Amino acid sequence: MNANTTLAPITGIRLGTAAAGIKYPDRNDLVVIELPVGTACTAVFTRNAFCAAPVQLARQNLELRPPRYLLINSGNANAGTGKQGMEDAVACCEGLAELGDCTANQILPFSTGVIGERLPTARLIDALPQAMNNLTEYGWNAAAQAIMTTDTVPKLVSRQFTLEGHPITVTGMAKGSGMIRPDMATMLAYVATDAAITKTLLQECLQQAVEPSFNAITVDGDTSTNDACVLMATGMSGVSPITDGKSAAYQKLVATVTEVCMELARAIVRDGEGATKLVEVLVEGAKNKAEAKSVAYTIAHSPLVKTALFASDPNWGRILAAVGRAEVENLDIELIQIWLGDVCIVRNGGRAEDYTEEAGQAVMDQSELTIRVALDRGEVETRVLTCDLSYDYVRINAEYRT
Amino acid sequence: MNANTTLAPITGIRLGTAAAGIKYPDRNDLVVIELPVGTACTAVFTRNAFCAAPVQLARQNLELRPPRYLLINSGNANAGTGKQGMEDAVACCEGLAELGDCTANQILPFSTGVIGERLPTARLIDALPQAMNNLTEYGWNAAAQAIMTTDTVPKLVSRQFTLEGHPITVTGMAKGSGMIRPDMATMLAYVATDAAITKTLLQECLQQAVEPSFNAITVDGDTSTNDACVLMATGMSGVSPITDGKSAAYQKLVATVTEVCMELARAIVRDGEGATKLVEVLVEGAKNKAEAKSVAYTIAHSPLVKTALFASDPNWGRILAAVGRAEVENLDIELIQIWLGDVCIVRNGGRAEDYTEEAGQAVMDQSELTIRVALDRGEVETRVLTCDLSYDYVRINAEYRT
Numbered sequence: 134m135n136a137n138t139t140l141a142p143i144t145g146i147r148l149g150t151a152a153a154g155i156k157y158p159d160r161n162d163l164v165v166i167e168l169p170v171g172t173a174c175t176a177v178f179t180r181n182a183f184c185a186a187p188v189q190l191a192r193q194n195l196e197l198r199p200p201r202y203l204l205i206n207s208g209n210a211n212a213g214t215g216k217q218g219m220e221d222a223v224a225c226c227e228g229l230a231e232l233g234d235c236t237a238n239q240i241l242p243f244s245t246g247v248i249g250e251r252l253p254t255a256r257l258i259d260a261l262p263q264a265m266n267n268l269t270e271y272g273w274n275a276a277a278q279a280i281m282t283t284d285t286v287p288k289l290v291s292r293q294f295t296l297e298g299h300p301i302t303v304t305g306m307a308k309g310s311g312m313i314r315p316d317m318a319t320m321l322a323y324v325a326t327d328a329a330i331t332k333t334l335l336q337e338c339l340q341q342a343v344e345p346s347f348n349a350i351t352v353d354g355d356t357s358t359n360d361a362c363v364l365m366a367t368g369m370s371g372v373s374p375i376t377d378g379k380s381a382a383y384q385k386l387v388a389t390v391t392e393v394c395m396e397l398a399r400a401i402v403r404d405g406e407g408a409t410k411l412v413e414v415l416v417e418g419a420k421n422k423a424e425a426k427s428v429a430y431t432i433a434h435s436p437l438v439k440t441a442l443f444a445s446d447p448n449w450g451r452i453l454a455a456v457g458r459a460e461v462e463n464l465d466i467e468l469i470q471i472w473l474g475d476v477c478i479v480r481n482g483g484r485a486e487d488y489t490e491e492a493g494q495a496v497m498d499q500s501e502l503t504i505r506v507a508l509d510r511g512e513v514e515t516r517v518l519t520c521d522l523s524y525d526y527v528r529i530n531a532e533y534r535t
Numbered sequence: 536m537n538a539n540t541t542l543a544p545i546t547g548i549r550l551g552t553a554a555a556g557i558k559y560p561d562r563n564d565l566v567v568i569e570l571p572v573g574t575a576c577t578a579v580f581t582r583n584a585f586c587a588a589p590v591q592l593a594r595q596n597l598e599l600r601p602p603r604y605l606l607i608n609s610g611n612a613n614a615g616t617g618k619q620g621m622e623d624a625v626a627c628c629e630g631l632a633e634l635g636d637c638t639a640n641q642i643l644p645f646s647t648g649v650i651g652e653r654l655p656t657a658r659l660i661d662a663l664p665q666a667m668n669n670l671t672e673y674g675w676n677a678a679a680q681a682i683m684t685t686d687t688v689p690k691l692v693s694r695q696f697t698l699e700g701h702p703i704t705v706t707g708m709a710k711g712s713g714m715i716r717p718d719m720a721t722m723l724a725y726v727a728t729d730a731a732i733t734k735t736l737l738q739e740c741l742q743q744a745v746e747p748s749f750n751a752i753t754v755d756g757d758t759s760t761n762d763a764c765v766l767m768a769t770g771m772s773g774v775s776p777i778t779d780g781k782s783a784a785y786q787k788l789v790a791t792v793t794e795v796c797m798e799l800a801r802a803i804v805r806d807g808e809g810a811t812k813l814v815e816v817l818v819e820g821a822k823n824k825a826e827a828k829s830v831a832y833t834i835a836h837s838p839l840v841k842t843a844l845f846a847s848d849p850n851w852g853r854i855l856a857a858v859g860r861a862e863v864e865n866l867d868i869e870l871i872q873i874w875l876g877d878v879c880i881v882r883n884g885g886r887a888e889d890y891t892e893e894a895g896q897a898v899m900d901q902s903e904l905t906i907r908v909a910l911d912r913g914e915v916e917t918r919v920l921t922c923d924l925s926y927d928y929v930r931i932n933a934e935y936r937t
Binding site for chain 2: 217
């Protein structure tokens, strides 16, 4: 559970879980989320060309009708499964539609787990009644547990703000630990609010919220085939619908949804496979977003930087080498400053004169730290959250299928 | 020592080694290579913006005069050391110039090791007489040992071909194990021949040779600050100088130098930090070189693919996910085939119908294997050599400075 332990349910949104035995014995691996009629729902999905069958189907269904149910399983990604994978995803939606008294295209399916194995649809469909029977507004915690794969903790966040004197709640959950370098959305994240808002504005709100949160984290640079982030607005708070993108109400909602997404994204990196450190890479003074991101991700993906972080070794030469090989045209190394926390490590093309190993070590010993690169070429900045590369990352991913 | 154990010296090229105590106690860490007067010499260097002081100085000196000596140290990269680093590199060249009876700008300096620490010039200069005293044409093996850092084996290759009835020899050595994703050249490689050739053609020959060899290998994606590859031609074979880039003699030389570079590059990846597997990634049917390389390097750098290789796990879904996230516009996944050795794993957007886990496992159990991706979009192909990601990679790089 996250630092924010008071989890507020969203009136009308009920979650049910079940153990379908998809991959893991003796634990829940299936989640049904029921949305009240009239809920606005929007989502962003992975940009991986090999996106999974459930991603394709969810994207399709979302365009047809407002969804009534979300159906999520862990243990199997139903990705790289071709036509069979799509048939299986459809079959699961049809199974739930029967129980939920709706049509199959009112269901959004999501899968996470091993890629390339066929989804055991019979077992999944058999477990649906169990999940439907325990639907409850208080099911967020159980659901966050059921969607975990290599995650070690469930990830849940609630935030509230006030509109017209009424409290508005935003609650979300996410999973993800490896194959994390989201491109549009994270592995799986579900955020709900009781605010009332048009679908167009809800979509815009989600786009704004994922950019500095899920789209700015990386564990291993591997963009998943199944990333999805869903934002649902029930409108059941009783407050007037938000219809104006310039209104204070809309700005408040965007700020709160963004905060929830940032917290969830942070929780994913903190729980990155084998991670022992949470590292913020901040690049400032770039000419444009592309070069800022290039420098930030080159550092965040460098196995040499990541293993030095694991060792708490202020081996700043590896950060310097990463900056030097990033794709930036005519980089003037004389202008660059690199900081570890509040300690300047590089200035004038080499080690800062006032740098001491002790000062660098003191920052490296922290479990959360910032690497800041000032390029002094322009005004653009970007932030990326990442973690270190440890023995456990190798162990987890060398043993994952066994 | 490499598979090719008969190492042929190059007449006139003498190598001397010494223990300067730069970082490692009780081993040689200094190499002097003496070139006979009249030797043509060319080199390619790293494109890392933070290139080391010796790289800058070697590049500069190479343009001024034909070099008489190469001076190489391991244990300290003299990179990220600013103006002080350049002064130190110059001081070392001046020290050798005195002993070698030449000018300081006739010396090319090279350093490899830890980034960001000051080069201990006094110790290095003190050890120069020792290296000069044991200069010998048979010094290749000792030199290849002295330039090692995290390497576990020295890397040496000799090849011969015939011109005008005379044998022409090409002999080379290289070092490199981590921070390997050369961009123009590898960590350090020195290749010599007794062929006679103009400097312009020698430069062209080196460019052609490094493209499919050193520029097509990656251990960890980290392009070093100190990469350099030097090609020397003494002309002492007594065969007519090569002056025509279209001549059969030139083609023979290019083929042989390329072969030597390919062998050395292969030896570097085989000795990659912690590597247990040598993996060739072959991408074919691309529209252009850029997309072919994007797919190949996305696979070769994926920590998830690399840990699966370490586990000998035919977890082909990770390869598929890597292809899907590579930067290729409008990738049609229906056309793609992915092969593990001679086993087709992906076809028609999902797992190949005839794939069996046993067949995949049999390929994965090999210590050398090929991952082949057929994009079916065009005629361009590219090859990249890489290795797996093991516990030992993390251990070596977490412990490197201690």
